[in-house]
Amino acid sequence: MENKQYDYVENPFNxxxxxxxTIGGLIxxxxxxxxxxxxxxxSNRNRYILARTKGLYRDDEKAKIxxxxxxxxxxxxxxxxxxxxxxxxxxxxxxxxxxxxxxxLTG
Amino acid sequence: MCSEKMILKHPMSVRxxxxxxxxxxxxxxxxxxxxxxxxxxxxxxxxxxxxxVLAGVxxxxxxxxxxxxxxxxxxxxxxxxxxxxxxxxxxxxxxxxYPQKLLLRKKVPVPPMGKYNSxxxxxxxxxxxxxxxxxxxxxxxxAFPHNTxxxxxxxxxTLHTVFGILLTIFLPVHLFLGIYMFDDFKAMILHGRxxxxxxxxxxxxxxxxxxxxxxx
Numbered sequence: 001m002e003n004k005q006y007d008y009v010e011n012p013f014n015x016x017x018x019x020x021x022t023i024g025g026l027i028x029x030x031x032x033x034x035x036x037x038x039x040x041x042x043s044n045r046n047r048y049i050l051a052r053t054k055g056l057y058r059d060d061e062k063a064k065i066x067x068x069x070x071x072x073x074x075x076x077x078x079x080x081x082x083x084x085x086x087x088x089x090x091x092x093x094x095x096x097x098x099x100x101x102x103x104x105l106t107g
Numbered sequence: 108m109c110s111e112k113m114i115l116k117h118p119m120s121v122r123x124x125x126x127x128x129x130x131x132x133x134x135x136x137x138x139x140x141x142x143x144x145x146x147x148x149x150x151x152x153x154x155x156x157x158x159x160v161l162a163g164v165x166x167x168x169x170x171x172x173x174x175x176x177x178x179x180x181x182x183x184x185x186x187x188x189x190x191x192x193x194x195x196x197x198x199x200x201x202x203x204x205y206p207q208k209l210l211l212r213k214k215v216p217v218p219p220m221g222k223y224n225s226x227x228x229x230x231x232x233x234x235x236x237x238x239x240x241x242x243x244x245x246x247x248x249x250a251f252p253h254n255t256x257x258x259x260x261x262x263x264x265t266l267h268t269v270f271g272i273l274l275t276i277f278l279p280v281h282l283f284l285g286i287y288m289f290d291d292f293k294a295m296i297l298h299g300r301x302x303x304x305x306x307x308x309x310x311x312x313x314x315x316x317x318x319x320x321x322x323x
Contacts, residue, residue, distance in 0.1 A: 006300045008114040011319045015183055023182045034243065038255065045256045 112303040114318055116222075116294045121180065124173040125295055131166035134158055136275045143268065163245050170242060187223055188231035194218040198225035205284070222313040226284075230277055237270040244270075 015023070065071050082090040117125070138159040145152060174181055197218040201207070203226055204217045223231060244263040252260050286292050291309070294301045307314045 005298070006113040006115040007321055008112065008303060008318045009321050010115070010317050014317050015179070015186055019186060020179070020182055023185050024178065027181065027185060031239070038247065038259070041256050041259050042251075042254050045254075 113300040114303055114306050114314070115299055115321075116291070116301045116306065117299040118180075119299065120173070120177050122295060122299055124169060124177070127165065127169035131162045131169060132274075132278075134162040135166060136271075136278055138162065139271045140275065143272075160249055163242070163249070167242050167246070170238065184231065185235070187221060188228045188235065190221070191228070194220065195225040195228065202226075219311040220309070220313075222310050222317065224310075230281060233273060233277060237274050240266055240270050241274070 060066060068074050078085060078090070082093065084090070138155045141147065141155045142152070142159060147155065198220065201215050201217060203224055204215045207213045207215045244267040247255055247263050248260065248267060255263075285295070288309070290301055290305050303314070306318070
């Protein structure tokens with residue numbers, strides 16, 4: 001607790017009501033406006049992502065072949081050459097291994 | 108107990124805000140410089156980042172709490188630092204008389220000042236704008252970088268770096284002058300009080316226009 005070991009204080013009415021409203025309003029406006037700006041940027045970005053997702057789904061609906069096992073070329077590869085999906089030969093030919101290539105980038 | 112008349116210059120709420128500011132901003136400045144210059148290996152840099160974030164959260168809580176609880180003091184501070192007169196130009200012309208006092212041991216006439224002198228007003232404006240930007244951009248960079256467009260994140264990163272360096276440069280000047288004005292330093296760090304005579308010497312306009320006797 002603060003003991004009253006002083007004889008003078010600041011006048012609590014240093015700021016008039018009009019000044020308080022004006023300055024306070026300006027402070028709040030200057031805090032809110034950038035927040036609204038960032039919010040609109042984020043929502044615009046999300047709108048773009050949603051539109052792109054919608055476009056991809058639309059393209060998918062229009063496509064004749066929509067899944068890989070219905071693709072005749074893929075089915076032909078397994079029938080004539082690769083054997084079963086996830087078979088030994090297919091795995092050796094089609095699967096890749098992780099290689100860390102970031103060393104060159106980070107120096 | 109002292110017998111001279113005292114003025115309450117820094118109330119308890121301001122002092123608590125300032126203590127938390129010291130505890131949070133000093134580690135933020137040090138870790139910020141480390142993050143900028145990257146002198147350590149990966150693990151140490153990770154630890155530095157964690158300390159930076161922790162201190163940033165503390166600074167945010169301190170700023171938000173003071174903004175909500177002591178809003179009238181925020182308004183008063185804004186009014187004071189943005190009230191500019193011809194005295195401020197005159198003050199900057201002699202740099203408050205500090206170089207003459209420190210280097211030449213000479214006292215030059217300084218225009219009368221309010222609670223804050225012109226240098227403190229400039230520092231206050233930088234802290235107010237820079238501090239708010241640092242808190243805002245820091246949160247976006249740490250918590251929401253993937254929700255925010257790439258260009259905006261890059262802009263936030265640049266603003267965070269520029270204002271971080273600016274306030275870090277101000278810090279040693281503030282510390283030196285803060286301790287140099289030892290009565291004011293004790294008032295801010297210890298008890299909040301300053302002697303009437305000292306205040307009339309340092310801040311005559313404040314004493315004349317804003318200070319009133321306490322009705323005990």
